[in-house]
Amino acid sequence: MEGDGNCSNNLFTSATTLTKMRVPHVPQHYVLPPSQRPNPTLDITTTLPIIDLSSLNHASQRSLTLDKIQMASKGFGFFQVVDHGIPLSIMNDALDAAKEFFNLSLEEKMPLLSDNVHDPVRYGTSLNHAKDKVHFWRDFIKHYSHPISEWIHLWPSNPPSYKDKMGNYAKAVQVLQKQLVEAILETLGLNLGNLQEELEEGNQLMTTNFYPACPEPDLTLGMPPHSDYGTLTILLQNGPGLQLQDKKKNWLSVPFVEGALIVQLGDQIEVMSNGQYKSVVHQVTLSAENERLSIASLHSLPLNKKIGPAPELVDEQHPVSYKEFSFRDFLDFISSNNIADGRFIDSIRKTA
Numbered sequence: 038m039e040g041d042g043n044c045s046n047n048l049f050t051s052a053t054t055l056t057k058m059r060v061p062h063v064p065q066h067y068v069l070p071p072s073q074r075p076n077p078t079l080d081i082t083t084t085l086p087i088i089d090l091s092s093l094n095h096a097s098q099r100s101l102t103l104d105k106i107q108m109a110s111k112g113f114g115f116f117q118v119v120d121h122g123i124p125l126s127i128m129n130d131a132l133d134a135a136k137e138f139f140n141l142s143l144e145e146k147m148p149l150l151s152d153n154v155h156d157p158v159r160y161g162t163s164l165n166h167a168k169d170k171v172h173f174w175r176d177f178i179k180h181y182s183h184p185i186s187e188w189i190h191l192w193p194s195n196p197p198s199y200k201d202k203m204g205n206y207a208k209a210v211q212v213l214q215k216q217l218v219e220a221i222l223e224t225l226g227l228n229l230g231n232l233q234e235e236l237e238e239g240n241q242l243m244t245t246n247f248y249p250a251c252p253e254p255d256l257t258l259g260m261p262p263h264s265d266y267g268t269l270t271i272l273l274q275n276g277p278g279l280q281l282q283d284k285k286k287n288w289l290s291v292p293f294v295e296g297a298l299i300v301q302l303g304d305q306i307e308v309m310s311n312g313q314y315k316s317v318v319h320q321v322t323l324s325a326e327n328e329r330l331s332i333a334s335l336h337s338l339p340l341n342k343k344i345g346p347a348p349e350l351v352d353e354q355h356p357v358s359y360k361e362f363s364f365r366d367f368l369d370f371i372s373s374n375n376i377a378d379g380r381f382i383d384s385i386r387k388t389a
């Protein structure tokens with residue numbers, strides 16, 4: 038049976054394996070302390086922003102769209118986008134390839150198993166299966182994706198269509214993220230200047246998450262509360278489950294909108310903006326009936342590029358509020374800390 042015996046690491050059990058075994062209860066090491074379990078979502082009348090991007094490239098309407106992006110970035114660090122230019126067929130193909138990958142036998146996925154956060158391609162479960170004390174009900178495959186020619190040979194070769202389908206989506210989302218980061222920086226009044234080149238050379242980590250149906254979704258989570266490290270994350274999902282935390286610390290469920298993509302501001306934007314925009318804290322809840330797939334494209338400036346608050350946004354009233362950090366610093370942080378225990382950004386916040 039999957040997860041037992043004859044595989045190279047017999048301590049590894051994926052969430053998929055547990056669901057296939059039809060375990061009636063989640064194993065004890067998935068059970069969260071009561072205070073960290075999913076709260077029945079508070080019934081809040083806020084509607085989360087959905088922004089039509091079709092007019093971003095029309096000079097006369099651009100400023101209206103920028104206003105919407107600014108409001109959503111200030112209010113939530115989150116918005117969904119429609120009319121974003123990525124065809125539904127490219128998004129569905131990527132989801133299909135991801136589904137086929139997770140449906141492979143464990144033996145076929147094991148060669149990609151890695152608990153080293155510095156590896157460019159890795160398959161795993163929870164956050165880090167080798168270290169997590171409490172596990173999360175998620176399996177994942179992550180890989181670097183930009184520039185694609187540098188990484189694609191390392192991606193899964195099974196299913197055979199994976200590289201093509203995921204590659205098409207990765208390239209399309211890379212174009213979209215650049216437009217969005219530029220728009221967001223513009224709403225902060227920042228001049229792109231030599232950032233332009235660094236955005237071009239930035240890092241793209243495609244993280245595909247699979248959340249199998251879970252026998253006890255009230256006791257555990259698919260992912261714990263966290264914010265993403267980069268500039269922004271663009272997320273494609275095939276159903277509901279994502280929740281975000283608003284400024285009052287309520288959890289808001291993100292509605293599933295067919296064809297839409299989710300945009301989440303990350304820690305690099307929070308730091309660059311010197312705290313004017315906040316990275317969005319989010320978590321993933323589970324369902325007893327439905328599995329869920331998401332493809333999160335995490336974008337950041339190049340691995341070793343140190344990001345600090347933009348000098349234009351610093352003055353006497355707004356002193357520098359964060360230390361500089363690079364994506365590599367974040368990776369070093371998570372290789373010795375667990376993001377379920379504390380946020381990275383709190384480690385670089387300057388206290389007055």
Ligand code: OGA
Binds near residue numbers: 319320321333
């Ligand atoms: C992530 C993440 C959310 C989701 O991969 O960082 O937050 O809905 N994913 O899968």
Ligand code: NI
Binds near residue numbers: 263265319
């Ligand atoms: Ni995330």
